Amino acid sequence: MTRVTISDVARTVGTSKKTISRVLNNDPNVSQSMRQRVVAAVAALNYRPLTSARSLAANRSFMIGLLYDNRSPSYIMEVQAGVQEACEAQHYSMMVQPLVSTAPDFVERVEDILSRHRPDGVILTPPLTDHAQLLECLRKQDVPFASIAPRHPEACIGVMLREREAAAAMVEHLVSLGHRRIAHIIGDLEHGAGIWRLAGYRDGLGRAGLKEDPAYMVQGRFSFESGVAAMRQLLALPQRPTAIFAGDDDMAVGAIWAAAEAGVSIPRDISICGFDDTTMATQVWPPLTTVHQPVREMGRRATQELLLRVLNKGEARMVEVDYQMRIRASTAPAA
Amino acid sequence: MTRVTISDVARTVGTSKKTISRVLNNDPNVSQSMRQRVVAAVAALNYRPLTSARSLAANRSFMIGLLYDNRSPSYIMEVQAGVQEACEAQHYSMMVQPLVSTAPDFVERVEDILSRHRPDGVILTPPLTDHAQLLECLRKQDVPFASIAPRHPEACIGVMLREREAAAAMVEHLVSLGHRRIAHIIGDLEHGAGIWRLAGYRDGLGRAGLKEDPAYMVQGRFSFESGVAAMRQLLALPQRPTAIFAGDDDMAVGAIWAAAEAGVSIPRDISICGFDDTTMATQVWPPLTTVHQPVREMGRRATQELLLRVLNKGEARMVEVDYQMRIRASTAPAA
DNA sequence: TCCGACAACGACAGGGCTGACATGCGAGAT
DNA sequence: ATCTCGCATGTCAGCCCTGTCGTTGTCGGA
Numbered sequence: 160m161t162r163v164t165i166s167d168v169a170r171t172v173g174t175s176k177k178t179i180s181r182v183l184n185n186d187p188n189v190s191q192s193m194r195q196r197v198v199a200a201v202a203a204l205n206y207r208p209l210t211s212a213r214s215l216a217a218n219r220s221f222m223i224g225l226l227y228d229n230r231s232p233s234y235i236m237e238v239q240a241g242v243q244e245a246c247e248a249q250h251y252s253m254m255v256q257p258l259v260s261t262a263p264d265f266v267e268r269v270e271d272i273l274s275r276h277r278p279d280g281v282i283l284t285p286p287l288t289d290h291a292q293l294l295e296c297l298r299k300q301d302v303p304f305a306s307i308a309p310r311h312p313e314a315c316i317g318v319m320l321r322e323r324e325a326a327a328a329m330v331e332h333l334v335s336l337g338h339r340r341i342a343h344i345i346g347d348l349e350h351g352a353g354i355w356r357l358a359g360y361r362d363g364l365g366r367a368g369l370k371e372d373p374a375y376m377v378q379g380r381f382s383f384e385s386g387v388a389a390m391r392q393l394l395a396l397p398q399r400p401t402a403i404f405a406g407d408d409d410m411a412v413g414a415i416w417a418a419a420e421a422g423v424s425i426p427r428d429i430s431i432c433g434f435d436d437t438t439m440a441t442q443v444w445p446p447l448t449t450v451h452q453p454v455r456e457m458g459r460r461a462t463q464e465l466l467l468r469v470l471n472k473g474e475a476r477m478v479e480v481d482y483q484m485r486i487r488a489s490t491a492p493a494a
Numbered sequence: 495m496t497r498v499t500i501s502d503v504a505r506t507v508g509t510s511k512k513t514i515s516r517v518l519n520n521d522p523n524v525s526q527s528m529r530q531r532v533v534a535a536v537a538a539l540n541y542r543p544l545t546s547a548r549s550l551a552a553n554r555s556f557m558i559g560l561l562y563d564n565r566s567p568s569y570i571m572e573v574q575a576g577v578q579e580a581c582e583a584q585h586y587s588m589m590v591q592p593l594v595s596t597a598p599d600f601v602e603r604v605e606d607i608l609s610r611h612r613p614d615g616v617i618l619t620p621p622l623t624d625h626a627q628l629l630e631c632l633r634k635q636d637v638p639f640a641s642i643a644p645r646h647p648e649a650c651i652g653v654m655l656r657e658r659e660a661a662a663a664m665v666e667h668l669v670s671l672g673h674r675r676i677a678h679i680i681g682d683l684e685h686g687a688g689i690w691r692l693a694g695y696r697d698g699l700g701r702a703g704l705k706e707d708p709a710y711m712v713q714g715r716f717s718f719e720s721g722v723a724a725m726r727q728l729l730a731l732p733q734r735p736t737a738i739f740a741g742d743d744d745m746a747v748g749a750i751w752a753a754a755e756a757g758v759s760i761p762r763d764i765s766i767c768g769f770d771d772t773t774m775a776t777q778v779w780p781p782l783t784t785v786h787q788p789v790r791e792m793g794r795r796a797t798q799e800l801l802l803r804v805l806n807k808g809e810a811r812m813v814e815v816d817y818q819m820r821i822r823a824s825t826a827p828a829a
Numbered sequence: 830t831c832c833g834a835c836a837a838c839g840a841c842a843g844g845g846c847t848g849a850c851a852t853g854c855g856a857g858a859t
Numbered sequence: 860a861t862c863t864c865g866c867a868t869g870t871c872a873g874c875c876c877t878g879t880c881g882t883t884g885t886c887g888g889a
Contacts, residue, residue, distance in 0.1 A: 162609075164845055175869050180847060188867055207609045211549035212845035215874050220546065232571035232773065243592060252611070255590055257578060274497075274542045276587070383777050412777055419779035438567065442718050442747055443778065444754035499875060510839045515877060523837050547875035550844050 163206045172200045183208060210252075214277075223462060223469075224278035225255045226269075226287050230381070231409050233437045234454060235284065238307065241458025242282055249466050254278060258287065266292050273300045280304060280465045282458070283317075285350045305465035305475070307457055310351035316468065316475040318461040322355040322434075323362065325450045325482040329404055329432055330363025332448070332486065337493035338402035338430065342375035344389040344414065346406030350381065356406050356434060375400055379410045386413020387420075394421050401429060401493045408433035408440050411447055415489065426491035436485055445488035453480055498541045507535045518543060545587075549612075558797060558804075559613035560590045561604075561622050565716070566744050568772045569789060570619065573642065576793025577617055584801050589613060593622065601627050608635045615639060615800045617793070618652075620685045640800035640810070642792055645686035651803060651810040653796040657690040657769075658697065660785045660817040664739055664767055665698025667783070667821065672828035673737035673765065677710035679724040679749065681741030685716065691741050691769060710735055714745045721748020722755075729756050736764060736828045743768035743775050746782055750824065761826035771820055780823035788815055 169176045181189050182197040214220045225242050227235050246253045281304040288309035297304050306317035333341050343360040346353035379385035405411035411433030418425050436451035460478050468475040504511045516524050517532040549555045560577050562570050581588045616639040623644035632639050641652035668676050678695040681688035714720035740746035746768030753760050771786035795813050803810040
């Protein structure tokens with residue numbers, strides 16, 4: 160049982176390979192009747208064009224690369240699902256590539272992937288969205304890309320969310336519950352998210368007329384462990400905060416864990432909230448108040464914009480999606 | 495700046511394309527001196543063979559497909575990382591494909607992927623490992639595959655773990671803490687894991703001389719929500735169990751959540767343990783006693799076996815990896 | 830010295846598909 | 860009737876690599 164090729168189809172229809180190709184690629188200038196006959200034959204023979212042959216001939220790979228560097232698995236998994244959806248809709252395939260931006264051979268590896276596979280476009284997730292060398296590499300190789308939550312959204316296409324505003328809104332939520340001593344576990348400042356959320360925290364304090372207290376601003380790294388460490392530090396303070404806004408859910412979950420460890424009750428003694436609304440947010444106890452980011456949709460939208468550009472089907476842009484506040488049981492009125 | 499091709503390299507070295515090819519593919523029968531000159535030229539020109547051209551000519555794709563159907567994201571993500579590692583080591587690339595085994599066009603989609611991309615091999619994760627139509631499809635198209643924790647490990651290559659034994663050991667752990675009323679939240683019985691862990695639970699009870707009680711065996715579906723539901727059911731029992739062995743961590747976390755909801759203290763009132771040792775296991779409070787499954791390693795090992803077969807480099811087999819008990823704070827002596 | 834065995838290499842022919850260009854043909858304009 | 864034009868289809872070269880197979884070079888043994 161050998162492979163069915165385009166020639167086989169052409170032979171059965173009694174036409175040229177090119178006409179088959181035209182039908183399959185939705186080229187204009189094919190008569191209705193011919194189109195139908197071809198479609199019928201393709202179905203009858205169960206023919207599917209071989210991707211590698213198409214790539215070679217058409218000089219494009221029909222592939223989108225998803226590059227990431229160890230952000231939380233649940234985040235990446237969601238993005239991946241979204242990218243996959245969008246690719247599928249355009250009969251593209253997705254190739255995922257974990258990368259370590261600090262590795263010595265980083266650029267080398269990127270170049271390797273780009274030139275061996277020649278993806279028609281690439282999706283960048285934080286913090287790769289702002290990796291200068293990477294961006295240069297992409298530009299040099301002329302590979303279009305779309306970014307998810309890049310630090311400089313005005314300069315590129317992709318998708319973003321008003322994180323600063325959302326962070327401020329979260330602080331306002333805490334203020335509205337009567338909290339005055341509100342701490343922030345700062346995310347990785349290499350990420351836009353880290354910067355914006357910190358800025359939003361400050362906005363929120365400012366609007367409520369509260370002063371910043373350096374002791375209430377603890378550096379984390381967007382990880383569970385860093386959340387635990389930060390919380391321990393906050394709990395050791397002579398005057399504890401009554402509410403904590405963690406830069407992301409992973410750190411918030413860490414904070415909740417450290418609170419449990421110390422016998423501090425959430426939200427009775429301290430309110431905690433996060434950002435992202437990951438799977439864990441609803442699976443910890445108490446359920447976490449957080450900002451919902453539609454990560455999957457963001458993956459999808461970014462990919463759609465990218466494909467718009469790749470396929471020359473319209474003007475690609477930086478899309479903005481909406482966040483949503485998810486007020487759950489981890490925040491409560493100040494004692 | 496146009497692409498560097500094998501001809502360019504051949505021209506600079508002053509030899510034929512085929513010789514370049516031989517060097518790049520580590521074929522024998524090339525003299526040392528020639529080999530060196532070629533390598534030097536390749537480096538100088540920064541040449542990288544185009545994957546689609548190689549695929550077409552060599553009639554293989556240099557690609558391994560990873561197929562999965564919505565098991566928990568953290569599980570898939572770990573497998574994916576392992577598969578990726580193994581692929582990389584052999585200069586293969588990984589293509590991930592989410593699938594919905596209940597979808598009406600399931601077979602259609604599988605066939606499509608297989609014939610368009612012709613992966614040189616495929617990694618199957620549960621429950622796809624036992625999907626009859628899928629397996630038939632793979633055999634028909636002559637695509638080698640390796641399975642992770644398939645229900646019939648003797649019939650295929652891949653990787654497995656003595657889950658039944660581990661489950662029994664977990665029950666023994668509970669027994670050794672003095673528990674006598676031990677419940678089990680049963681996983682999805684479509685998965686080998688569901689079956690084996692249930693069997694192990696029974697083994698454990700039997701060895702301790704305990705009788706099975708249908709009321710203590712609640713059906714779940716390997717999901718957080720099903721864990722919550724099962725736990726509520728168990729808590730409503732006139733005589734509650736003192737310990738619960740959940741079929742996986744997701745359900746165990748759900749059980750912990752439902753306990754918190756009901757004001758039941760873990761492990762003081764009830765001990766809970768799970769299976770898998772996912773990320774969550776150490777992030778919930780109390781930290782979860784569970785069986786550690788080296789998921790990433792399993793992905794890697796399965797892929798290594800697969801590549802052994804694909805590349806004809808040796809006899810591929812069903813590898814067995816070891817589990818480890820992780821006794822943490824969610825289990826304690828019976829009251 | 831000659832032969833055979835085997836190592837080292839090259840010429841050639843595609844693999845399956847698409848892009849550029851050529852051709853044929855009928856409808857409408859003149 | 861003639862000329863245009865535009866749509867529908869075909870021809871052909873070529874994308875970049877590798878497999879096949881035959882040629883040449885090398886070396887040891889008789």
